[in-house]
Amino acid sequence: MTRRILLVNGPNLNLLGTREPAVYGTATLVDVERIAAEAAAAAGFEVRALQSNHEGVLIDAIHAARDDCAAIVINPGGLTHTSVALRDALTGVALPFAEVHISNVYEREEFRHHSYLHDVAAVRVIGEGVQGYAEAVRQLTALIP
Ligand code: CA2
Secondary structure, eight states: OEEEEEEEOOOTTGTTTTOOOHHHOOOHHHHHHHHHHHHHHTTEEEEEEEOSHHHHHHHHHHHHHHOOSSSSEEEEEGGGGOOOOHHHHHHHHHHOEEESSSSSSSGGGGGGOOOTTTTTSSEEEEETTTHHHHHHHHHHHOOEE
């Protein structure tokens, strides 16, 4: 099995560290990708990281992961609460995946309480800040033989 994880960050997560520090902290997307890569390396995996503001780009990357990744860590951003297509892509490739949210979505607006991924994610890490990406990598890699 390929020892590689696809790390996917969805819409607006390129803004990390530039706005809304009270909600999302001060770490940047580059920091997030480093945190995930370090956790993965400790478990013997490498990371391929992608951020996009475009749903179709995310879906294409998930499809491509079928060929050379063992698992996916994804923070779908606002698509969490809206996208059947993203759910279908993730279930379609049948790779185990972790759903990560930096903020505690259950303590925020009602519309953030529903996730289209909640029942198909192998791992969910919610409200642990950017270190949640490391936790997601640890829990997910522990599931891979
Ligand atoms: O808490 C999370 O990680 C979210 O997935 C982030 C999404 C939000 O729509 C989800 O409900 C929860 C939003 C990502 C936007 O990120 C920003 C970061 C800094 C400044 C502005 C937006």
